[in-house]
Amino acid sequence: MSDWNLAADLATASALKLAKRVVVKVGSSLVTNEGRGVDADAIANWAAQISALRALGKEVVLVSSGAIAEGMKRLGWHKRPTNIDELQAAAAVGQMGLVQVYESKFAAHGITTAQILLTHADLADRARYLNARSAMFTLLRLGVVPIINENDTVITDEIKVGDNDTLGALVANLIEADVLVILTDQAGLFTADPRKNPAAELIQTAPAGLLTLEQMAGGAGSNIGTGGMLTKVLAAKRAMRSGAHTVIVSGREAHVLPRLASGERIGTELTASVALLTARQQWLADHLQLRGQVVLDAGAVRAVRESGKSVLPIGVLQVRGVFERGDVVACVDEAGIEVARGLVNYSSGDAVRIARHASDAFEQLLGRDADEAELIHRNNLVRV
Numbered sequence: 001m002s003d004w005n006l007a008a009d010l011a012t013a014s015a016l017k018l019a020k021r022v023v024v025k026v027g028s029s030l031v032t033n034e035g036r037g038v039d040a041d042a043i044a045n046w047a048a049q050i051s052a053l054r055a056l057g058k059e060v061v062l063v064s065s066g067a068i069a070e071g072m073k074r075l076g077w078h079k080r081p082t083n084i085d086e087l088q089a090a091a092a093v094g095q096m097g098l099v100q101v102y103e104s105k106f107a108a109h110g111i112t113t114a115q116i117l118l119t120h121a122d123l124a125d126r127a128r129y130l131n132a133r134s135a136m137f138t139l140l141r142l143g144v145v146p147i148i149n150e151n152d153t154v155i156t157d158e159i160k161v162g163d164n165d166t167l168g169a170l171v172a173n174l175i176e177a178d179v180l181v182i183l184t185d186q187a188g189l190f191t192a193d194p195r196k197n198p199a200a201e202l203i204q205t206a207p208a209g210l211l212t213l214e215q216m217a218g219g220a221g222s223n224i225g226t227g228g229m230l231t232k233v234l235a236a237k238r239a240m241r242s243g244a245h246t247v248i249v250s251g252r253e254a255h256v257l258p259r260l261a262s263g264e265r266i267g268t269e270l271t272a273s274v275a276l277l278t279a280r281q282q283w284l285a286d287h288l289q290l291r292g293q294v295v296l297d298a299g300a301v302r303a304v305r306e307s308g309k310s311v312l313p314i315g316v317l318q319v320r321g322v323f324e325r326g327d328v329v330a331c332v333d334e335a336g337i338e339v340a341r342g343l344v345n346y347s348s349g350d351a352v353r354i355a356r357h358a359s360d361a362f363e364q365l366l367g368r369d370a371d372e373a374e375l376i377h378r379n380n381l382v383r384v
């Protein structure tokens with residue numbers, strides 16, 4: 001037994017048991033009939049399992065592949081095209097069928113679904129990132145299950161994520177998920193590709209981000225999937241940076257999601273240790289041009305400096321400069337010394353209106369819905 005598997009024995013329950021917010025990614029092989037169109041029964045099964053997670057009080061965001069496979073079927077294509085415009089066309093046609101089936105299967109459990117199609121550009125741009133984030137939070141608050149896929153029809157090399165394992169990790173980061181579950185066609189991560197090496201052993205648990213894991217993981221073993229195991233291991237490393245654990249597990253295992261939620265350890269769990277600085281925080285710390293300043297009172301300075309808390313408008317004494325939602329501003333104390341910097345959820349105009357006020361007054365002060373209680377969320381804040 002490897003040291004990692006020994007660690008699994010010592011651990012008590014799966015990460016999903018305690019998780020409040022979960023991203024579940026299902027690969028093409030699990031939602032299509034061997035890559036030939038959407039498998040409605042399989043999707044009914046995912047809807048049933050996710051509704052069981054919801055019944056346990058967990059918020060779930062689903063990242064689902066399958067659009068290209070369904071589009072190929074609808075267009076009567078037997079071979080996956082290689083040129084980009086045909087792939088884009090297949091995705092556009094197939095996404096219709098994919099979400100149609102999801103919608104009806106979730107409706108059978110009384111669950112409303114929403115479709116969100118993302119590109120990398122949507123997440124790299126701060127304002128769009130924040131918009132996607134608040135939309136997603138609102139959907140979760142409303143009890144909706146967001147169903148996400150890459151917006152394959154408009155992607156170019158510059159703006160593509162490229163595979164849904166990575167997209168799942170980006171979404172986990174976006175919504176601060178506790179766990180990313182990657183469901184696939186193998187029992188988990190093996191020491192080598194089990195399709196090629198029957199002696200390969202299942203890794204039960206390991207720290208996400210370990211270089212050896214990347215060396216074990218190969219590409220896609222079938223021509224249905226895109227990234228293979230390497231994109232899953234790299235997704236776990238990415239999700240780790242926002243504190244999310246990743247479980248890579250077989251979607252063919254009966255009732256896999258409720259079983260994981262009950263604490264059963266199945267598949268491979270790649271655990272996250274708390275990162276000191278997230279990638280976003282590094283980006284913020286390196287920022288050279290700040291759009292403005294917010295002057296914090298002594299309590300807010302303490303909360304930010306000592307406890308890493310978010311900046312709430314109630315602790316803002318003054319707003320300087322002109323900025324938009326999504327811009328980077330400095331947080332300074334009354335002596336003008338920079339305490340932190342971060343991405344604002346409100347423009348300078350709005351910030352002036354809500355400064356010194358508690359969140360229950362925002363709607364009236366702004367004359368519209370105000371979803372975010374924080375002027376700068378702690379995840380978008382870096383202490384300097």
Ligand SMILES: Nc1ncnc2c1ncn2[C@@H]1O[C@H](COP(=O)(O)OP(=O)(O)O)[C@@H](O)[C@H]1O
Nearest residue numbers: 027028184190192193218221225226227228229
């Ligand atoms: N070390 C490994 N452990 C498990 N599977 C691996 C490994 N290396 C490569 N693979 C391959 O990765 C495949 C899963 O990835 P992929 O086909 O992209 O699936 P999905 O559609 O679920 O994303 C497996 O079928 C397997 O052949």
Ligand SMILES: N[C@@H](CCC(=O)OP(=O)(O)O)C(=O)O
Nearest residue numbers: 028065066067068163164226
């Ligand atoms: N966005 C594509 C799927 C891309 C992808 O990563 O597929 P997979 O490796 O099966 O999860 C689609 O919907 O067909």
